[in-house]
Amino acid sequence: MAPLKQVVSSEGLFDMLREAMKELPVIAPAERKDQPGFHHFARLQQAEDFVPDYVTTTLPPKKAFFQPSETLFTFTTDQPPALELVSDTEHFVLAGVHPCDLAGLDALDLAYSQPPAEVRWPADRGLATVVGIDCMPDDYCFCSSVGTCLTRQGCDLFLTKVDRGYLAEVYTPAGDTMLAKVRTWEPTEADIRDAEQWRERKVERMTAHLEADPAEIADLLEAGGLAHLWKETAERCYSCGSCNTTCPACFCFDMHDEFDLSLKTGIRRRTWDSCQLLEFALVAGRHNFRQEREQRVRHRWHRKFLYLYRRLGRAYCTGCGRCSRACTADINLVDVTNALIAHARKAADHA
Amino acid sequence: MPSSSKPKAAFFDFACCEGCQLTVLQLEETLLDLLEHVDIVTWREVMTGESESYDVAFCEGSITRERDVERIKKIRETAGILVTLGSCAGIGCHNAVRNKWPVEELLQKVYGTEEVVSDAIPARPITAVVPVDYQVLGCPISLPEFVSVFKHVLTGRKYYPPNQPVCVECKLNDYLCVYEKGMICLGPVTRCGCNAICTSRGDACHGCRGLIENANLNAMVKVFTEMRKLHPIMDAVADRHRPTLEQIRRRFAVYNNWPELKLERGTTHGA
Ligand code: SF4
Ligand code: SF4
Ligand code: SF4
Ligand code: SF4
Numbered sequence A: 001m002a003p004l005k006q007v008v009s010s011e012g013l014f015d016m017l018r019e020a021m022k023e024l025p026v027i028a029p030a031e032r033k034d035q036p037g038f039h040h041f042a043r044l045q046q047a048e049d050f051v052p053d054y055v056t057t058t059l060p061p062k063k064a065f066f067q068p069s070e071t072l073f074t075f076t077t078d079q080p081p082a083l084e085l086v087s088d089t090e091h092f093v094l095a096g097v098h099p100c101d102l103a104g105l106d107a108l109d110l111a112y113s114q115p116p117a118e119v120r121w122p123a124d125r126g127l128a129t130v131v132g133i134d135c136m137p138d139d140y141c142f143c144s145s146v147g148t149c150l151t152r153q154g155c156d157l158f159l160t161k162v163d164r165g166y167l168a169e170v171y172t173p174a175g176d177t178m179l180a181k182v183r184t185w186e187p188t189e190a191d192i193r194d195a196e197q198w199r200e201r202k203v204e205r206m207t208a209h210l211e212a213d214p215a216e217i218a219d220l221l222e223a224g225g226l227a228h229l230w231k232e233t234a235e236r237c238y239s240c241g242s243c244n245t246t247c248p249a250c251f252c253f254d255m256h257d258e259f260d261l262s263l264k265t266g267i268r269r270r271t272w273d274s275c276q277l278l279e280f281a282l283v284a285g286r287h288n289f290r291q292e293r294e295q296r297v298r299h300r301w302h303r304k305f306l307y308l309y310r311r312l313g314r315a316y317c318t319g320c321g322r323c324s325r326a327c328t329a330d331i332n333l334v335d336v337t338n339a340l341i342a343h344a345r346k347a348a349d350h351a
Numbered sequence B: 001m002p003s004s005s006k007p008k009a010a011f012f013d014f015a016c017c018e019g020c021q022l023t024v025l026q027l028e029e030t031l032l033d034l035l036e037h038v039d040i041v042t043w044r045e046v047m048t049g050e051s052e053s054y055d056v057a058f059c060e061g062s063i064t065r066e067r068d069v070e071r072i073k074k075i076r077e078t079a080g081i082l083v084t085l086g087s088c089a090g091i092g093c094h095n096a097v098r099n100k101w102p103v104e105e106l107l108q109k110v111y112g113t114e115e116v117v118s119d120a121i122p123a124r125p126i127t128a129v130v131p132v133d134y135q136v137l138g139c140p141i142s143l144p145e146f147v148s149v150f151k152h153v154l155t156g157r158k159y160y161p162p163n164q165p166v167c168v169e170c171k172l173n174d175y176l177c178v179y180e181k182g183m184i185c186l187g188p189v190t191r192c193g194c195n196a197i198c199t200s201r202g203d204a205c206h207g208c209r210g211l212i213e214n215a216n217l218n219a220m221v222k223v224f225t226e227m228r229k230l231h232p233i234m235d236a237v238a239d240r241h242r243p244t245l246e247q248i249r250r251r252f253a254v255y256n257n258w259p260e261l262k263l264e265r266g267t268t269h270g271a
């Protein structure tokens, strides 16, 4: 069903956040204090700090639900040990989420609902009211290649820039409540057309494209014969993990126990992990089943475009481009994927 | 000093700036918590008196003279557990920069033509001279890691120095990568554990904690010395300063000199 649409002025959008901030913390893209021109998702101190037209952030908004490093529970060394869960119960607003990042949240909803289901992720997800916003791509964005350009899943309210402010699509009662705090207007045909044109412009401006759709990429990867490409990519890869730690669709983590100085109590901490790191696949007996860098590089592509595509029915890539922006070895996901598409197609033609 | 059943700890220094010891002192109140678990019997920088017997020896600095070799061997024999503090003790750090020149030549440069009697030897980390049970790396060490290693010592657990690059900590803290500002950083090949303290202040990582295992130095050489078209962010970096192989070598040479770093095309260290 088509969502209810309303128009809110640009000032009205800030007023809406200001109203929300009276009751709840608001996490949204803001300019980095130490580095103007760059943005991050942060808890707003004042509504004016929200930057509606940011291009991207280093970390995706998933960090609002799944912190890069967080305490799961405390323990004691008693027999049996006394465990106490540590969890967030604070409601919040997550605003300024681009469609690709909504797709990232959606991808994690799906992954974490597989048995044995995650308990923490859905609980934390339930704490937030999510406000999406449409965007313009930079040289690294390629959402139109993975079908995430128009994602609205999981958002309560979605905003698109129009001439006289923003066209707001209302998806849930929570979104409606937020919007109801400020003055809105019925959209005119011009507003609807503005928003459509925005979406058209967004796709037109996209310069990065995958040369095949996810279904074909999965088949090509499955057919194999790409060893030299993995090797070539691995030769310039640091195995630094930044392509995973910045990815909205990655969900792996590691866990550690830490004692405090009494040596009688401690915490279990979980932190984001990355399959590109040397010790990711290190198991008991110091055996590492992906010791070679090229095995890890291949794993990243297989994981994003083959295994999870087959198992969960979607590529685990939202086209956000963060991995390529973050890579200090200049490995670009779109280029590498296109190189292997070209190679695999050529190989298929010769077969 | 009252006798107790607590293990006895001693601090020793070799060639270094003693910054790691000073860092330990910055523990302030936490130091009192540590003293619940150990008695400190020798610590020249902090107290008078010393003891011939101790259970845990914390040693900082590099080995640069024959007599240092004897001294660290004696410490090793006495202590049940030897913990190195800092990169001088762990990877040679700045001390090993001088290994590029023969000892005689250096002595002459420093002391002139006069005949000098010296037992100087090429500088090396403690880890290259005696077996070491625990290592805290860093120039200087990071306090949270020191405390963590201390707890491992007390509970008799093995401690593996972090083997992930600084990029991991940088990203987990959501810091802006300095490459985005056109700087070059050694974080992708440097061991973390410092919680990316330098990049948190907008500086690049200079590699003070040494290389991660299997560091791909080749990647850096490839990115900056291959004249291919780079993507916008990396292009902005290369545009400002596309370093030569020699310049890359020099950046590593601030901290990473032991063993001598052979930086050339196709280099991966310590597979
Ligand atoms: S990938 Fe698409 S949805 Fe994401 S920021 Fe870029 S243009 Fe927006
Ligand atoms: S960010 Fe680049 S260098 Fe780092 S692991 Fe990923 S592909 Fe390799
Ligand atoms: S793989 Fe790269 S482009 Fe795809 S979602 Fe992850 S960070 Fe974004
Ligand atoms: S600033 Fe340095 S350590 Fe941080 S992500 Fe960038 S390259 Fe890695």
Ligand code: SF4
Residues within 6 Å of the ligand: B138, B139, B166, B190, B191, B192, B194, B195, B196, B197, B198, B199, B204, B205, B206, B207, B208, B209, B210
């Ligand atoms: S960021 Fe690099 S130079 Fe700075 S403390 Fe950490 S390892 Fe050392």
